[in-house]
Amino acid sequence: MRVLLTGAAGFIGARVQQKLVDAGHDVVAIDVMLPAAHGVGAVVPENVRLVDVRDADALDSVLRGIDVVCHQAAVVGAGVNAQDAPAYASHNDLGTAVLLAAMDRAGCRRLVLASSMVVYGEGRYRGAVEVGVRRPEDLANGMFEHRDPDSNEVLSWEPVPENAPMRPRSLYAAAKVAQENYAAAWAAVTGSGVTALRYHNVYGPDMPRDTPYSGVAAIFRSALEAGEPPQVFEDGRQARDFVHVSDIAAANLAAVEFAHTGFVPLNIASGRPITIGAVASALAAARGGPEPVITGRYRPGDVRHIVASPDQAHRILGFTARVDPLDGLAEFAYAPLRAVAGAGAPVA
Ligand code: UD1
Numbered sequence: 137m138r139v140l141l142t143g144a145a146g147f148i149g150a151r152v153q154q155k156l157v158d159a160g161h162d163v164v165a166i167d168v169m170l171p172a173a174h175g176v177g178a179v180v181p182e183n184v185r186l187v188d189v190r191d192a193d194a195l196d197s198v199l200r201g202i203d204v205v206c207h208q209a210a211v212v213g214a215g216v217n218a219q220d221a222p223a224y225a226s227h228n229d230l231g232t233a234v235l236l237a238a239m240d241r242a243g244c245r246r247l248v249l250a251s252s253m254v255v256y257g258e259g260r261y262r263g264a265v266e267v268g269v270r271r272p273e274d275l276a277n278g279m280f281e282h283r284d285p286d287s288n289e290v291l292s293w294e295p296v297p298e299n300a301p302m303r304p305r306s307l308y309a310a311a312k313v314a315q316e317n318y319a320a321a322w323a324a325v326t327g328s329g330v331t332a333l334r335y336h337n338v339y340g341p342d343m344p345r346d347t348p349y350s351g352v353a354a355i356f357r358s359a360l361e362a363g364e365p366p367q368v369f370e371d372g373r374q375a376r377d378f379v380h381v382s383d384i385a386a387a388n389l390a391a392v393e394f395a396h397t398g399f400v401p402l403n404i405a406s407g408r409p410i411t412i413g414a415v416a417s418a419l420a421a422a423r424g425g426p427e428p429v430i431t432g433r434y435r436p437g438d439v440r441h442i443v444a445s446p447d448q449a450h451r452i453l454g455f456t457a458r459v460d461p462l463d464g465l466a467e468f469a470y471a472p473l474r475a476v477a478g479a480g481a482p483v484a
Pocket of ligand 1: 212213252253254308335336337338350351352353355356367368369370374376412434435438439
């Protein structure tokens, strides 16, 4: 198939490009090379064209003859402060809207969208008890778990299914929800097919080095490389699902090859949940120290637990992650990281 891949120079996009090419697809790869993601003055890779997804004319030219668009381009991270809002809205929300309109002009009817587990906000808790934002006084007292509002008992987490409500808690999450909503509406009005891949915590070689917009695996890995202990927030017992970038690429290939109409959201996860403390310990052990420090510090906007059910992706795409997080993290402890020299906040 002929595939338009956006965000092709990124940490995830580059792996997706390789996977699609290896499977025999004809890939038109584009990227806008945002300094916040690639560093200042980064060179466009040879097999990638410099195109902004907000540029309708440029899209009209690259979309000729395209069967499927695989849309990875986005401003990532959680957002540091309110000043980041225009960059998320512009690159992610508007970029997706311009892309969908161009796909319609080109008669392209299939989209694979890079989404995220952040669309859910908090994960799911025992008995689907509704939880809100944790109270500042609880966090300050070291009470990090959610409690049942009636019985005050600590709530245990359950895997989140795709039909859980979307409750975005960060600027980035708000933009991912917007992308999904635009794509779902586009699928309905044009009779097209969208597969939204809700990535869980992605890690692997070539992940950008720690910046205020990096995921925790890169932050821990960078600290260890500098001979410093990983600083674990809360009590380290918060649960996530760490999925290797090679599995993310495999899920994208399966989604590109999955023809359907309508909107299908899928969790893309390893299916082997792990606590943040265990992630820090696995990385530290692989590098021979220093041991992580459980700081009790916290970020007010963080969710406590977010763990996926990977069943639907297996049922619909036949996708199962291959890399066990403990093996993948041990390898990641020494994997090269991407330098992002001078990367500042994203610009709209
Ligand atoms: C992360 C990404 C999000 C992405 C999602 C799924 C960031 C900032 N977040 O969300 O964009 O969509 O995965 O791929 O890129 N922590 C520490 N020490 C630190 C930093 C963080 O213990 O130095 C803890 C946090 O308190 C949190 C956990 O690690 O409990 C995960 O944090 P992080 O990776 O930043 O964000 P996620 O919410 O999991």
